[in-house]
Amino acid sequence: MTVLWREVAVSESEYVGWAVxxxxxxxxQWGVDPAPSLVGKYVSGIKRPANNVAxxxxxxELKSSYGIQLRDDVARKLPGFLIMLPKDMPQHDMQKLYDVCKRSKGKTLYFSQAVPKLRLGESALIDAEHxxxxxxxxxxxxxxxxxxAIAETRPIPDPKKKRHWRAAESMYxxxxxxxxxxxxxxxxxxxRESRYWxxxxxxxxxxxxxxxxxxxRVSRVNMIDYAHHTNSSNVxxxxxxxxxxxDGEGSLDCAALAVGQSRHLGGGFLVPLDFPKNMIVPDGHFEKGVPSWLK
Structure with a gap:
């Protein structure tokens, strides 16, 4: 679903803050007993799902840069918040969250004294898989x-002491x-280290x-603005x-996706980059091949 706001400039360093x-x-607004997938807290003994509400x-800026690739009906609604619901979220919790969003129209959202408040607008249901x-x-x-994308852990020593933890390992x-x-x-x-590897x-x-x-590796001046939570002992x-x-079991070419430590709250949102097939070198092990300039 999406929750729309009136036009206010939002900088990339504020994405996580506004999502939080x-x-x-x-x-x-939910009140008593919010959905476990909304707060990320589950009854002891129950297996935690891979993803919560994001x-x-x-x-x-997203609309300007990627409007051609966004579905037209989605692009017309922006700017807004995209609330991504996990596929195993109970239907009654989905409906309650949608009702909460609809009741929020006209209310203001506060993030920081340094930036204007946002006034929330209409809510709309969209298919996040498309x-x-x-x-x-x-x-x-x-x-x-x-x-x-914010790395989810510090560099992890290899138990076999043969490899180094690089940016690629963090992304995998x-x-x-x-x-x-x-x-x-x-x-x-x-x-934990062996499971990560x-x-x-x-x-x-x-x-x-x-x-x-x-x-x-990439960096920004205030990296803390891009992280959902931090550990003082970690950089x-x-x-x-x-x-x-x-494609695997089903294509994700049109889906809303996010990765990294702050993927549930404003970070690591995946945007599409479409390349002509004549720029792709075939790979016998992978259907989408390899970009020719990176071969």
Whole structure:
């Protein structure tokens, strides 16, 4: 679903802050016993799902840069917040959250004294699996995090002491956590470090649905603005990459996706980059091939 606001300039360093502000607002408006997938708290003993309710910022800059690829009916509604619901969220919780959003029309949202308040507008239901238009027949769709993806952990030593944890490992882990049910090992006996490396290896394997290219560290002046939560003992790290996702069990070429530590609250939103097929080199192990300039 989307919740629209009146036009106010939002900078990329404010995406997480505004998403957190809306999240707190929705929890307060919900009242008693908010949905576990909204607050991220579950009854002890119940397996946590891979993803909770996520909030992303679809601002005017996104509309300007990616309006051609956004579905027309979505682009016309922007700017707004995109509230992404996990597929296993109970129907009654989905309906309650939608009702909360509809009742919020006309209310103001506060983030910081340094920026104007937002006045919330209409709410609308959209199909998040079809946020983007289908890719043209002669093109291949890749993705890039906007504005960046925050690493979910510090660099992890390799238990076998043969490899180093780089930006690529951070991105593979981020992808593995989004698709946790498929890529995260079920064995809970090993150390956290060993499980992280197992996840990285699974996502990086030739049989996986993912490839990453040109993965690199990126930084901003105030990195803390881009993170959902921080640990004083860890240095915040961010990365970007060109990400290819194969169809696997179903195409995600049109879906709303996000990766990284702040993927549930304003960070790591994946935007499409469509390349002509004549710029792609075939790869026998991966249907979407490899960009020729990165081969």
């Amino acid at each position: 502000a809306l999240h707190r607002f929705l929890v307060k 909030i992303q910022i679809l601002d005017s 946020l983007w238009k289908p890719v043209s027949v002669d093109f291949v769709r890749y993705w890039m995090p906007r504005p960046l 882990l981020a992808l593995g956590h989004v698709w946790r049910d498929k890529y995260v090992p079920n064995d809970i006996q090993g150390t 197992e996840t990285v290896d699974a996502v990086a394997d030739q049989s996986s649905n993912f490839r990453i290219f040109d993965c690199r 915040l790290r961010a990365m970007s990459a060109l990400i290819a996702i194969s």
